[in-house]
Amino acid sequence: MxxxxxxxxxxxxxxxxxxxxxxxxxxxxxxxxxxxxxxGHSRCDAAAAQFAVGKPASPTLLEQARTSARAQTARVLGPNDMVTLEYRSDRLNLNTDQAGRVGRVNCG
The missing domain is CATH 1.20.5 (Single alpha-helices involved in coiled-coils or other helix-helix interfaces)
Structure with missing residues (x-):
């Protein structure tokens, strides 16, 4: 058996x-x-939003840059703003100087 x-x-x-x-x-x-x-998230493409460098930050510019970079979210970061160390590949950052002009565009 x-x-x-x-x-x-x-x-x-x-x-x-x-x-x-x-x-x-x-x-x-x-x-x-x-x-x-x-x-529905995808990685953002900061190179596609480089047109924002040198322009004054505004809600309109932020939305145009977010759409161009295919980012899920976007934010404006000032020189003295506190930020978390959380990295999000679907988020676009517009880094501004003291005058409020965009100096750098990156994802994260």
Missing amino acids: FCKLAPVGLILTVMLLAGCSSTSESSDDAAQGSTAADS
């Missing part, structure tokens, strides 16, 4: 282990793809 059940047990064990195994590369790609697709 044991000889008849051994192959069935072996097949079930192999199927169970095969279902649990995956390559880390494919699972990482799938996780990143599903996260980006679910949230």
Whole structure:
């Protein structure tokens, strides 16, 4: 009787282990793809918003730069503003000088 059940047990064990195994590369790609697709977020492109450098910061300029950079969110940062160390690849930053002119555009 044991000889008849051994192959069935072996097949079930192999199927169970095969279902649990995956390559880390494919699972990482799938996780990143599903996260980006679910949230609708994409990486921002700061180079596309470089036209803002030298211009006075305004809500209109901020929205134009955000749209051009394909960023989910955007913010204006003054020279003395406190910021968190949180990095967000879908956020555009317009860094201004004391006069309120944009001196640098970056994502984060």
